[in-house]
Amino acid sequence: MNSARKTLLAFVAIAITAGALWFNNRSVTPKEATWEDVQAEAQLGGYHLINTKDLWKRYNKNPDNLFLVDTREEWEYRTGHIKGALNFPMEPTWLSRWRKKGALEAFLGLDRDRFIVFY
Amino acid sequence: MAVSLGYRNAYRDPLGYPEWHAQGLPVEITPAGLSGITPEPKRPKPLYGWAMIWTLLGIFAGGMALNLTPCVYPLIPITVSYFGGRSGKGQLIGHGLCYIGGLSITNSAIGVTAALTGGLMGAMLQSPLVLTGIAAILIFFATSLFGFWELRLPSGLMQAASKSYVGYLGTLFMGLTLGVVAAPCIGPFVLGLLTWVASMGSPWLGFIIFFTLSLGLGLPLFFLAIFSGQIDKLPRSGEWMIWVKKFMGWVLVGMAAYFIRPVLPKTIGILFLAIVALAAGLHLGWIDRTKASFRAFEWIRTGVVIVSTVIATILIGTWVLQGPGVTWQPYSDELLSEAKRLKKPVIIDFYADWCSPCRELDKITFHDAEIVKQAEQDFIMIKVDLTRKENPVHEQLLKEYEVKGVPTVVFLDRRGNEQSNLRLVDFLPADQFLIRMAEAKKLN
Numbered sequence: 001m002n003s004a005r006k007t008l009l010a011f012v013a014i015a016i017t018a019g020a021l022w023f024n025n026r027s028v029t030p031k032e033a034t035w036e037d038v039q040a041e042a043q044l045g046g047y048h049l050i051n052t053k054d055l056w057k058r059y060n061k062n063p064d065n066l067f068l069v070d071t072r073e074e075w076e077y078r079t080g081h082i083k084g085a086l087n088f089p090m091e092p093t094w095l096s097r098w099r100k101k102g103a104l105e106a107f108l109g110l111d112r113d114r115f116i117v118f119y
Numbered sequence: 120m121a122v123s124l125g126y127r128n129a130y131r132d133p134l135g136y137p138e139w140h141a142q143g144l145p146v147e148i149t150p151a152g153l154s155g156i157t158p159e160p161k162r163p164k165p166l167y168g169w170a171m172i173w174t175l176l177g178i179f180a181g182g183m184a185l186n187l188t189p190c191v192y193p194l195i196p197i198t199v200s201y202f203g204g205r206s207g208k209g210q211l212i213g214h215g216l217c218y219i220g221g222l223s224i225t226n227s228a229i230g231v232t233a234a235l236t237g238g239l240m241g242a243m244l245q246s247p248l249v250l251t252g253i254a255a256i257l258i259f260f261a262t263s264l265f266g267f268w269e270l271r272l273p274s275g276l277m278q279a280a281s282k283s284y285v286g287y288l289g290t291l292f293m294g295l296t297l298g299v300v301a302a303p304c305i306g307p308f309v310l311g312l313l314t315w316v317a318s319m320g321s322p323w324l325g326f327i328i329f330f331t332l333s334l335g336l337g338l339p340l341f342f343l344a345i346f347s348g349q350i351d352k353l354p355r356s357g358e359w360m361i362w363v364k365k366f367m368g369w370v371l372v373g374m375a376a377y378f379i380r381p382v383l384p385k386t387i388g389i390l391f392l393a394i395v396a397l398a399a400g401l402h403l404g405w406i407d408r409t410k411a412s413f414r415a416f417e418w419i420r421t422g423v424v425i426v427s428t429v430i431a432t433i434l435i436g437t438w439v440l441q442g443p444g445v446t447w448q449p450y451s452d453e454l455l456s457e458a459k460r461l462k463k464p465v466i467i468d469f470y471a472d473w474c475s476p477c478r479e480l481d482k483i484t485f486h487d488a489e490i491v492k493q494a495e496q497d498f499i500m501i502k503v504d505l506t507r508k509e510n511p512v513h514e515q516l517l518k519e520y521e522v523k524g525v526p527t528v529v530f531l532d533r534r535g536n537e538q539s540n541l542r543l544v545d546f547l548p549a550d551q552f553l554i555r556m557a558e559a560k561k562l563n
Binding site for chain 1: 123124125126127128129130131132133134135136138139140142144145146147148149400404405421424425428429432433436437440441442550553554556557558560561
């Protein structure tokens with residue numbers, strides 16, 4: 001292998017590394033999600049949406065039949081959460097979803113018809 | 120996600136807690152205290168039975184692996200050439216045993232001392248002077264590998280060794296010195312082992328552990344020594360061996376840079392490591408014109424070039440891209456009373472440049488965006504830099520907060536009382552640290 005090709009390879013390596021570093025460290029400003037975005041997302045994920053008013057109705061009527069899951073970080077949960085909710089920290093990334101799949105099943109229990117609300 | 124697991128009634132409340140809270144619906148706050156998270160590390164129990172045997176086997180394997188570290192590695196040819204002069208199997212085995220014996224004596228002595236003196240030994244290996252010394256030794260060996268001088272035993276020692284009886288003593292002595300040279304050099308492993316032994320406080324265990332370590336360290340050398348006669352029959356090495364030697368030399372320089380990094384200011388330390396990586400790549404890839412008869416050599420050489428440039432890029436890149444960190448203030452009594460007046464919780468970080476968990480804490484946890492934000496808003500952040508001793512104010516603080524070592528992070532609540540259950544004495548990732556911050560904020 002001659003010198004020029006070696007130099008080229010070295011520069012390609014530098015470029016790839018720098019790019020990967022930048023990609024990992026770039027600051028992402030989360031877009032303010034509109035109601036339409038949320039709806040589209042729910043459609044895609046196959047789950048239903050519920051608003052605070054309806055949730056309160058259900059919560060007030062029959063709290064025992066409702067399973068509330070707080071998906072925020074533990075420190076957020078500790079500073080305050082909906083009364084009766086349980087904490088299951090989950091980052092909104094596919095990696096985290098894939099990693100925690102088994103744990104989530106154990107967390108939610110065997111009853112597949114339960115009324116579960118995530119927030 | 121719950122849907123794909125087969126749960127049919129999965130709902131999401133997109134507005135979540137903030138809206139619920141804003142409407143005054145029932146909420147709940149976890150009671151103060153750290154129940155259910157990170158239990159305090161327990162003092163290691165003395166070992167018995169199978170646990171003991173497994174541990175010793177592990178340490179033995181570790182000792183064998185340490186032979187591959189560049190610090191012990193350059194010593195292998197010396198040892199082999201030293202034993203090469205012997206004749207007769209029986210004599211060789213005798214010498215080999217003496218060699219391992221010498222090595223074990225040094226290492227066991229270190230182990231027992233560590234157990235008796237507590238954490239002192241580990242602390243010594245973190246002191247700037249010792250670190251600089253180790254770096255100097257590494258550089259010294261590196262220059263030999265680069266070919267500036269030839270590593271050879273003094274002729275006096277060689278002559279003394281040629282006499283049979285004195286020879287055994289000479290071998291023992293060589294083993295002793297290998298122990299001395301290698302012990303600080305094999306850094307992280309021995310350091311970890313030392314602190315572990317020290318925390319158990321049993322001289323007998325300290326002896327056993329370091330004896331096993333030196334057995335592992337010595338055994339490959341022992342076999343090499345016994346079969347050293349056969350080493351000549353190995354295929355003829357070519358010019359490429361010199362390149363490999365230079366490569367090992369660069370590894371040593373890199374290790375030296377790594378060892379003195381805690382002594383240097385942060386920026387210079389990183390730049391230094393990056394420069395070493397780049398220089399190694401340049402030297403080994405372009406400047407050095409060694410040729411080899413086999414084709415794989417060029418590929419290996421290019422591989423080394425790419426790895427070294429990637430390392431340099433990562434080092435510089437992570438440093439450049441690192442976001443802003445927590446703004447710290449130096450300690451003063453006024454600052455504490457100000458915090459009490461404002462009813463703000465305080466975090467005091469006892470820090471030193473030469474302590475690696477402190478630096479890690481600083482680099483990762485205190486550069487986390489959420490922690491920086493919360494620290495800015497709700498906390499008074501104080502850093503006590505213990506890198507240099509002799510500061511009466513700091514001495515006073517160490518006594519007041521009963522700080523036994525670094526890192527120590529102390530949390531004061533809004534009234535200025537320490538919350539001792541939150542105290543930290545090791546690195547903690549950002550999400551766990553945020554829990555402690557939430558706890559510190561909570562009271563009142």
